[in-house]
Amino acid sequence: MKLALPLLPALALLATCLALPAQAQRADTLLVDRAKASKSLDNAPVRGTTMAQVEARFGAPTQKLEPRGGQQPQWPVIHRWVYPDYTVYFERSHVIDVVARQASPREIGPKPVE
Template structure:
């Protein structure tokens, strides 16, 4: 009996794992297609190109890291320069179907 269940269990796990990879690939591809602040861009350049952020955090830590939140993405700065930009999850990703466990 166990020999019959094991291949099905492995197939189920591989399917769940593959589904996660697809979602990750879709988000990376979406980030490449959206106009976002690039690494090393200054705060002034980001504000000129994207407008005022919806929310700005105070600098935290050493070196100081500041976060600016826009509708679709969040920009992280070290001192005055962008270190990374992160896309927010889309509504379909947040509320989309989840694999059964």
């Protein structure tokens, strides 16, 4: 009986350690599920579209952020246009990515661009 008593705290610690990654995984899955279920990106610009085509189809963005990069030839200039539901990223003048914006102001997510 004395040998089994020290095993109980060790088993409890092991069970706790095994449960933590499962909880973290559930939170990640929910975030991924929310992003996949988002309808805002269904009608968003696609990769390769030019700036002129994006503005003609989706209208003027609510904000055009300052370009970044371009200090070296291997660092292309990246432009960012903000729309209500997403931000469009351009390398030089072509879409390279579209990222969904926060669902609400209270949502925890990336820090706003300054």
